[in-house]
Amino acid sequence: xxxxxxxxxxxxxxxxxxxxxxxxxxxxxxxxxxxxxxxxxxxxxxxxxxxxxxxxxxxxxxxxxxxxxxxxxxxxxxxxxxxxxxxxxxxxxxxxxxxxxxxxxxxxxxxxxxxxxxxxxxxxxxxxxxxxxxxxxxxxxxxxxxxxxxxxxxxxxxxxxxxxxxxxxxxxxxxxxxxxxxxxxxxxxxxxxxxxxxxxxxxxxxxxxxxxxxxxxxxxxxxxxxxxxxxxxxxxxxxxxxxxxxxxxxxxxxxxxxxxxxxxxxxxxxxxxxxxxxxxxxxxxxxxxxxxxxxxxxxxxxxxxxxxxxxxxxxxxxxxxxxxxxxxxxxxxxxxxxxxxxxxxxxxxxxxxxxxxxxxxxxxxxxxxxxxxxxxxxxxxxxxxxxxxxxxxxxxxxxxxxxxxx
Amino acid sequence: xxxxxxxxxxxxxxxxxxxxxxxxxxxxxxxxxxxxxxxxxxxxxxxxxxxxxxxxxxxxxxxxxxxxxxxxxxxxxxxxxxxxxxxxxxxxxxxxxxxxxxxxxxxxxxxxxxxxxxxxxxxxxxxxxxxxxxxxxxxxxxxxxxxxxxxxxxxxxxxxxxxxxxxxxxxxxxxxxxxxxxxxxxxxxxxxxxxxxxxxxxxxxxxxxxxxxxxxxxxxxxxxxxxxxxxxxxxxxxxxxxxxxxxxxxxxxxxxxxxxxxxxxxxxxxxxxxxxxxxxxxxxxxx
Numbered sequence: 001x002x003x004x005x006x007x008x009x010x011x012x013x014x015x016x017x018x019x020x021x022x023x024x025x026x027x028x029x030x031x032x033x034x035x036x037x038x039x040x041x042x043x044x045x046x047x048x049x050x051x052x053x054x055x056x057x058x059x060x061x062x063x064x065x066x067x068x069x070x071x072x073x074x075x076x077x078x079x080x081x082x083x084x085x086x087x088x089x090x091x092x093x094x095x096x097x098x099x100x101x102x103x104x105x106x107x108x109x110x111x112x113x114x115x116x117x118x119x120x121x122x123x124x125x126x127x128x129x130x131x132x133x134x135x136x137x138x139x140x141x142x143x144x145x146x147x148x149x150x151x152x153x154x155x156x157x158x159x160x161x162x163x164x165x166x167x168x169x170x171x172x173x174x175x176x177x178x179x180x181x182x183x184x185x186x187x188x189x190x191x192x193x194x195x196x197x198x199x200x201x202x203x204x205x206x207x208x209x210x211x212x213x214x215x216x217x218x219x220x221x222x223x224x225x226x227x228x229x230x231x232x233x234x235x236x237x238x239x240x241x242x243x244x245x246x247x248x249x250x251x252x253x254x255x256x257x258x259x260x261x262x263x264x265x266x267x268x269x270x271x272x273x274x275x276x277x278x279x280x281x282x283x284x285x286x287x288x289x290x291x292x293x294x295x296x297x298x299x300x301x302x303x304x305x306x307x308x309x310x311x312x313x314x315x316x317x318x319x320x321x322x323x324x325x326x327x328x329x330x331x332x333x334x335x336x337x338x339x340x341x342x343x344x345x346x347x348x349x350x351x352x353x354x355x356x357x358x359x360x361x362x363x364x365x366x367x368x369x370x371x372x373x374x375x376x377x378x379x380x381x382x383x384x385x386x387x388x389x390x391x392x393x394x395x396x397x398x399x400x401x402x403x404x405x406x
Numbered sequence: 407x408x409x410x411x412x413x414x415x416x417x418x419x420x421x422x423x424x425x426x427x428x429x430x431x432x433x434x435x436x437x438x439x440x441x442x443x444x445x446x447x448x449x450x451x452x453x454x455x456x457x458x459x460x461x462x463x464x465x466x467x468x469x470x471x472x473x474x475x476x477x478x479x480x481x482x483x484x485x486x487x488x489x490x491x492x493x494x495x496x497x498x499x500x501x502x503x504x505x506x507x508x509x510x511x512x513x514x515x516x517x518x519x520x521x522x523x524x525x526x527x528x529x530x531x532x533x534x535x536x537x538x539x540x541x542x543x544x545x546x547x548x549x550x551x552x553x554x555x556x557x558x559x560x561x562x563x564x565x566x567x568x569x570x571x572x573x574x575x576x577x578x579x580x581x582x583x584x585x586x587x588x589x590x591x592x593x594x595x596x597x598x599x600x601x602x603x604x605x606x607x608x609x610x611x612x613x614x615x616x617x618x619x620x621x622x623x624x625x626x627x628x629x630x631x632x633x634x635x636x637x638x639x640x641x642x643x644x645x646x647x648x649x650x651x652x653x654x655x656x657x658x659x660x661x662x663x664x665x666x667x668x669x670x671x672x673x674x675x676x677x678x679x680x681x682x683x684x685x686x687x688x689x690x691x692x693x
Contacts, residue, residue, distance in 0.1 A: 038623070039522065043521040043523040044523075201662075206624070207617075210417075210666075214409070217412075234619060237618075242545055243535075243536050263621075299519060
């Protein structure tokens with residue numbers, strides 16, 4: 001009897017050691033790219049984001065070190081319930097370690113909770129709401145690329161300082177629009193401006209003429225577009241039709257992506273000022289990456305800043321895993337490692353991840369070129385100014401993130 | 407008050423798209439008994455054909471107004487010949503499912519090649535600019551859309567309700583065997599009618615190309631509303647769908663002014679109300 005107990009103990013000890021060894025050598029990773037694959041945000045994220053994640057895996061060189069990295073993608077259709085259902089299935093059934101992209105702030109916030117509950121990793125690049133690293137921050141979440149605070153403090157602030165002191169908002173009626181309007185309103189007020197009115201329009205509205213007429217009647221100097229994707233392109237196009245810019249009012253495209261400018265066409269979009277954190281034609285490295293990216297896209301599109309953010313985020317995640325020596329399948333642990341390492345990649349340059357999960361990197365003020373200035377099918381932007389990351393994003397002193405109170 | 411006039415006019419503009427699209431649907435349903443869910447995809451194809459004509463062939467908007475409906479109409483007739491005709495006499499559900507599937511395939515193919523944000527199409531030079539009406543700045547192009555679609559709607563109504571050809575058509579729906587006995591080629595007439603309905607959708611697509619983006623999903627976003635319009639107007643009623651199209655555009659415009667959050671649900675609320683009171687729709691006759 002004694003002997004059998006001894007052998008049992010020995011067996012257990014061996015099993016524990018074996019498990020420990022397996023833990024150290026676990027080099028399997030599963031990445032889930034969750035996005036709007038076919039709706040109004042599909043071009044700025046969507047299949048391009050999945051491609052960006054794939055390129056990040058290839059460029060990481062981890063396969064040569066014995067890592068096995070799989071990528072799956074899902075379509076959240078801009079519906080929070082569908083997004084969370086996919087996220088749950090990915091964690092429970094498919095054993096996904098990390099979810100990336102997730103445009104649409106409504107879906108992004110919902111998925112944020114699921115990732116925290118399942119202790120996965122969440123690198124959001126597509127969503128705008130600054131709440132992801134503020135009131136609703138999570139130890140499992142890193143927010144790359146941009147947020148509403150940054151948009152408000154770059155484009156918004158520049159316009160108010162240039163004399164645009166009265167604003168009328170056209171706001172997409174969901175989490176993102178509300179956050180962007182809130183953050184921009186704070187900037188307007190802080191700089192002595194005033195919001196004279198606004199309308200909340202449903203997501204994915206084909207016709208903005210009613211709303212534009214209200215904006216026109218408000219006589220506000222600036223019409224702030226707190227919407228995105230197809231909504232923004234339709235607004236800008238129809239504003240031109242109704243002679244809004246000719247009438248002396250200025251459009252503030254608070255959030256504009258490369259693919260939006262492509263869709264509007266330079267003829268109508270020229271002169272718009274806006275902010276992005278990545279543009280394909282910044283330097284040799286961004287051009288080289290973008291060329292590779294574009295060659296793999298079905299429609300030859302250049303990467304948007306969201307897709308670039310997915311690439312950079314996945315690269316940094318894989319660097320952290322490599323530094324850990326294996327995949328611990330513990331989201332909090334991996335994100336802590338990611339925060340402890342400075343970020344550096346070809347697309348966003350040097351930066352850091354703050355304790356609240358916010359990635360800090362430069363933001364750039366751009367102006368859309370005139371058709372005569374454009375030399376190629378994707379040659380759209382002129383660089384107007386650079387805002388250093390620490391001025392563009394929420395200062396930690398203003399953040400309400402619970403992670404900062406330790 | 408001035409703002410209200412402006413909203414009424416804007417509503418009328420949107421109404422003209424609803425009217426053109428629901429007219430096509432009504433023609434197809436009335437004559438072929440098919441619930442054409444592919445209508446939105448065909449509308450989208452109209453806009454894309456206009457885009458291709460301009461960018462690949464250098465063919466202007468004006469020619470596109472004529473050519474795009476013909477090209478897409480022919481595509482529609484091929485669909486009818488190869489697929490839809492086999493559904494004659496079967497339950498509506500089969501036609502609905504088939505056309506819905508066609509819509510998904512067509513949209514998927516376009517999305518695969520052109521993405522989802524769409525392509526730019528400029529307003530033709532002759533219709534650029536606008537006039538100040540005192541209460542609003544009316545873009546000339548929008549005014550053109552209202553007048554042109556009104557003319558097309560009335561012409562279509564006249565063709566079906568007041569001409570000999572229209573009489574044949576209506577008779578063929580009522581009793582195909584008898585009409586055939588008079589030596590009229592009923593299947594060909596049905597094919598042409600489907601082509602006409604599809605052409606109307608494509609025409610609406612060309613009209614909307616300069617206003618909205620030329621996007622693969624432009625029809626999918628609109629088609630549900632248009633179906634509500636057809637249901638409210640009464641399935642298969644030509645005049646009913648024209649009037650309801652314009653009226654709902656106006657009601658939607660007013661909602662955008664008074665309570666914008668509800669602007670994309672108001673049509674469905676109305677649909678429920680109408681169905682509760684008059685299940686056949688406002689102008690529909692009992693089956």
